[in-house]
Amino acid sequence: MFKAKVRPEVLKEVVDVVSTTVDETKITATKTGISIKAVDPAHVAMIDLTLSKGGFEEYKADDVALGVDMDKIKEVLRLAKPGDMIYMEHDEERNRLVFKVGNITRKMSLVDTTGMSEPKVPNLNLPVKIVVKTDEIRQGIRASESVSDHIALVANPEGFEMISEGDTDSVNLKLGKDLLEELKCKEETRSLFPLDYFSSIFKTISTASVVTMHMGSDYPVKLEFSIANEKGAVVYLLAPRIESE
Amino acid sequence: MAQSNLSELRAKESEFTAISQDIKGGSSAALCSVCKGSRLLCGKDRCPVVTRYHAHLKASTKFSENMAGSSPPSVFVGRAGYPKVYIGPMVPPIMGDTEIMDMPEMWVGKSIDDILGYRMNLVRGMHAVNVHNVENGGRIVDETRELAMGYGTADMEAVFYRRPSGRMTFDDNTQPFGPSAPLKSFDINSLKIDHRIDKAYSDTDLRAAEAVIGLYGNGTMLSRLQRSFSVGAFGIGKNRKFVPTRWSITAIDDILGKNLLQSTRDAPIITDFEVYETESLDNRWAILMMPCTWRYELIEAWYPRSVWNPYGQGIEIISDWEFYKPRKTYARIGGCYYSARLAVNENLTARNRQAGVVIFREAHAGYIMPVGVWNVRENVRDAVKKVPKKFVTLSVALAYIQTKMDIPMTRWIRTSGILKDMLYQRRIEDFLGGRAEPGLEAQDEDHGSEGQHSLQPI
Numbered sequence: 144m145f146k147a148k149v150r151p152e153v154l155k156e157v158v159d160v161v162s163t164t165v166d167e168t169k170i171t172a173t174k175t176g177i178s179i180k181a182v183d184p185a186h187v188a189m190i191d192l193t194l195s196k197g198g199f200e201e202y203k204a205d206d207v208a209l210g211v212d213m214d215k216i217k218e219v220l221r222l223a224k225p226g227d228m229i230y231m232e233h234d235e236e237r238n239r240l241v242f243k244v245g246n247i248t249r250k251m252s253l254v255d256t257t258g259m260s261e262p263k264v265p266n267l268n269l270p271v272k273i274v275v276k277t278d279e280i281r282q283g284i285r286a287s288e289s290v291s292d293h294i295a296l297v298a299n300p301e302g303f304e305m306i307s308e309g310d311t312d313s314v315n316l317k318l319g320k321d322l323l324e325e326l327k328c329k330e331e332t333r334s335l336f337p338l339d340y341f342s343s344i345f346k347t348i349s350t351a352s353v354v355t356m357h358m359g360s361d362y363p364v365k366l367e368f369s370i371a372n373e374k375g376a377v378v379y380l381l382a383p384r385i386e387s388e
Numbered sequence: 389m390a391q392s393n394l395s396e397l398r399a400k401e402s403e404f405t406a407i408s409q410d411i412k413g414g415s416s417a418a419l420c421s422v423c424k425g426s427r428l429l430c431g432k433d434r435c436p437v438v439t440r441y442h443a444h445l446k447a448s449t450k451f452s453e454n455m456a457g458s459s460p461p462s463v464f465v466g467r468a469g470y471p472k473v474y475i476g477p478m479v480p481p482i483m484g485d486t487e488i489m490d491m492p493e494m495w496v497g498k499s500i501d502d503i504l505g506y507r508m509n510l511v512r513g514m515h516a517v518n519v520h521n522v523e524n525g526g527r528i529v530d531e532t533r534e535l536a537m538g539y540g541t542a543d544m545e546a547v548f549y550r551r552p553s554g555r556m557t558f559d560d561n562t563q564p565f566g567p568s569a570p571l572k573s574f575d576i577n578s579l580k581i582d583h584r585i586d587k588a589y590s591d592t593d594l595r596a597a598e599a600v601i602g603l604y605g606n607g608t609m610l611s612r613l614q615r616s617f618s619v620g621a622f623g624i625g626k627n628r629k630f631v632p633t634r635w636s637i638t639a640i641d642d643i644l645g646k647n648l649l650q651s652t653r654d655a656p657i658i659t660d661f662e663v664y665e666t667e668s669l670d671n672r673w674a675i676l677m678m679p680c681t682w683r684y685e686l687i688e689a690w691y692p693r694s695v696w697n698p699y700g701q702g703i704e705i706i707s708d709w710e711f712y713k714p715r716k717t718y719a720r721i722g723g724c725y726y727s728a729r730l731a732v733n734e735n736l737t738a739r740n741r742q743a744g745v746v747i748f749r750e751a752h753a754g755y756i757m758p759v760g761v762w763n764v765r766e767n768v769r770d771a772v773k774k775v776p777k778k779f780v781t782l783s784v785a786l787a788y789i790q791t792k793m794d795i796p797m798t799r800w801i802r803t804s805g806i807l808k809d810m811l812y813q814r815r816i817e818d819f820l821g822g823r824a825e826p827g828l829e830a831q832d833e834d835h836g837s838e839g840q841h842s843l844q845p846i
Contacts, residue, residue: 184653184681184712186815265819337813363819382814 151223198374210254274325283316424560460490467632476513492762513571592625645730661785662776670754685709727765
């Protein structure tokens with residue numbers, strides 16, 4: 144059983160985050176809320192999203208897995224006018240998700256979830272922790288996009304740097320300790336990441352918020368940020384690129 | 389006679405030094421491999437690479453104002469002056485079975501001289517028309533469309549305003565063809581219409597892409613689809629228009645390739661690294677299929693003095709690629725990107741498999757003139773029909789490809805977006821257990837692209 148009422152902007156946040164990684168996904172609903180774990184087709188990024196019952200206006204569910212197509216939910220979101228609520232209910236008999244928004248009822252067939260196994264989340268021991276304003280990072284990404292396809296994240300006890308090096312040009316965003324919300328770093332770490340992944344996930348994080356980054360040298364970066372007014376949380380893992388050239 | 393023209397052309401190579409120095413002074417030789425005569429990036433009024441063939445390949449004088457011949461069948465829709473373009477039939481002054489002249493599907497293994505022989509006698513009749521005027525454009529428009537929808541040679545008579553004259557036309561996308569002349573009228577004496585194409589033509593509610601996909605599924609040849617597409621025979625009634633031949637070729641490749649890609653992206657992943665190869669017209673091809681989700685790249689290396697690197701001292705390498713999602717911007721290497729993408733997807737669809745694909749192309753100095761993107765499509769099709777060499781790791785597969793190619797693998801890798809990603813980008817599952825070398829090992833994956841994957845340590 145799954146029945147919920149949600150504000151469109153909350154559902155949109157979920158869809159935006161998940162869409163960075165997959166087109167179709169399995170939503171696991173339990174009594175306490177929903178969760179989504181997904182790996183992108185190239186196996187470079189992973190999301191682990193949870194949204195608690197409190198993120199919904201109304202929520203009622205027993206354990207159920209719903210296979211959904213993100214594009215279809217986006218279609219529903221486009222129907223919502225300001226102030227509208229979106230009602231969702233699982234039609235178990237016909238395996239459909241029924242949406243109601245305004246005077247419209249949209250019955251959506253679900254994707255078969257039998258082939259969708261739960262991705263395993265790597266257990267990483269990442270020595271560095273940084274908490275930083277999302278806006279600062281977005282500014283750095285914007286500056287880097289015309290320069291290179293990659294971005295190096297560097298942390299040392301003095302601060303954090305984002306470096307993007309092209310054939311001729313380079314961009315460097317330097318944030319000293321005082322500009323960071325929090326910095327835990329004993330020795331310098333550095334990893335290189337594909338900029339397009341990094342950029343697309345940061346586009347989904349609300350600008351006013353902060354993001355936590357866990358790092359290690361040549362290890363994935365683990366981003367943590369909240370959604371739906373702290374009622375939901377996202378852990379995003381991005382695998383590094385080895386600097387071999 | 390194509391033979392003699394060619395040797396003459398080669399002998400007079402030195403005469404073009406003047407042009408080449410002109411070019412070198414003004415712009416980079418690297419421009420040619422990107423432009424391929426289509427965009428005039430060098431700033432000249434006409435492409436000097438293409439122009440140099442014109443001077444020497446003057447067609448014979450046997451063409452007259454009144455011509456009878458058998459059209460393969462063939463039509464040409466120009467792009468100059470769009471939306472007001474020249475359309476019309478192409479016909480040789482020859483009676484008999486000329487079908488091969490406009491059927492690139494049958495040209496694999498032929499020499500450049502053979503292909504020139506097919507094409508240089510095809511006279512292009514030109515009739516100015518607005519591209520939107522497909523319905524009430526008059527008799528020439530109607531007959532051109534009928535000819536395009538036909539199959540098997542069509543005997544016809546054409547009357548031109550003047551004697552067809554001039555030169556052959558070369559283009560990166562389209563097959564070369566002979567002289568042209570403004571068309572006064574033409575009469576088709578015998579024509580067999582492909583009834584399946586005719587049915588799609590009559591259906592004015594059927595979208596053009598759906599018509600093309602449906603007909604292709606029924607086994608209609610690509611060159612026929614392209615001809616009908618170019619004369620506006622498909623699509624919702626009010627949207628129908630003439631499509632320049634050049635664009636229609638790539639449109640068909642793109643529509644069909646994208647359609648096949650939908651099933652490729654859901655199919656099980658291949659188990660080994662596979663290498664297919666072929667060689668033709670002094671082009672060497674290696675097609676690498678990798679056991680991973682769909683991604684695709686075409687890398688072209690142009691040797692000095694090959695078509696699109698006429699003035700360079702060194703090898704020009706350019707490439708374009710896409711990952712799991714099809715690219716949204718037009719590939720800068722041009723129509724060949726889409727031709728090869730269709731060819732590899734035909735192979736993957738036929739065996740219900742998914743793979744990542746990298747195509748290596750070395751165009752050596754003997755590849756002296758542009759013949760059209762069919763060269764890419766048909767040779768890749770031909771290569772993937774063969775039995776591949778199979779390898780367990782990427783590094784062994786690349787080492788094998790190196791034995792077939794002259795350019796060092798390091799340079800291919802440096803140019804390649806996909807290979808660099810395979811070699812240097814780590815995967816989430818690399819961090820599940822111990823740290824393995826990423827990318828280099830065939831991953832034991834049998835899941836499709838449903839978006840979620842079980843991750844096993846490797």
